[in-house]
Amino acid sequence: MQKALKMISKCLQYTVCVSILAFFSFSAHATPVVWYLSGVTFNDGGTASGSFTYDADTTTYSAISISTSAGSTITTGNSYDITQAGIGCGTPEVVCLLNSADGPDYLGDLGLTLAHVGTPLTNDGGTITLTFAREYTCETSTCSTVTSPLRLLESGSITTNPAAPTYSVGGNVSGLTTNNLVLQNNGADDLPVPADGPFTFLTELADDSPYEVTVSTQSPGQTCTVTNGSGVIAATDVTNVAVSCVDDEVTPTPAAAIPTLSQWALVLLSLFLGLMVFANRKRLFN
Secondary structure, eight states, X not given: OHHHHHHHHHHHHHHHHHHHHXXXXXXXXOOOEEEEEEEEEETTSOEEEEEEEEETTTTEEEEEEEEEOOOSSSOXXXXXXXXXXXXXXXXXXXXXXXXXXXXXXXXXOXXXXXXXXXXXXXXXXXXXXXXXXXXXXXXXXXXXXXXXXXXXXXXXXXXXXXXXXXXXXXXXXXXXXXXXXXEEETTEEEXXXXXXXXXXXXXXXXXXXXXXXXXXXXXXXXXXXEESOEEEOOSSOEEXXXXXXXXXXXXXXXXXXXXXXXXXXXHHHHHXXXXXXHHHHHHHXX
């Protein structure tokens, strides 16, 4: 009996230990996090944006969706969805990227390197300033060496807490003949409009925000009306607000009336009678 109780006790102790070890082992593996590029610009005016997922426990990148815009050096921009194998790439501090659609031969295609030396990625997230980035032309089929044209990082960071996107409100003005028209959005954000053509308010709005474009100050001698001026932001810029201006109607000053023949006859008769009266009075006093 005592032997059975000892065996049960050991079994329970073993089960508890295994459970504790399993708990800490599970806790040590945090969930991979999504990192977003923020404010990444190159020295030729181009930009980079997008995101990727990184798992610090396995040192792997996945769900890569990054694109670059054209600049003065690299004039086409590109998109990237896979990592490039190679020395110094795919580490917690450096990632080299390629576009899978360009493969398997990457000679002459574009590549992108992002680095934040000294600050490795973790599963804790946060914001990390990029210390180096470049976009370049692959010189070999595996993109193991690069050549010009290339462009370098101007500024930027990666973050797990991206700012919510905002969207612009604008449209087109037609028929404007003077430069004193002022528009408003949601009763504020005054926008002087100097001439016909497209316009965009300076203040952007978050998704699901209402907007209402109105005329704050009319153009002198004109009346401007707004169509498609109100709605709710639906995850895209508003570009279809139409402002149409027309000239105000001018009421002509009525011309002086020209006397008719009968009116002239009455005038002459009145003068004649007046002269007769004057003549009779003069005869009486003489």
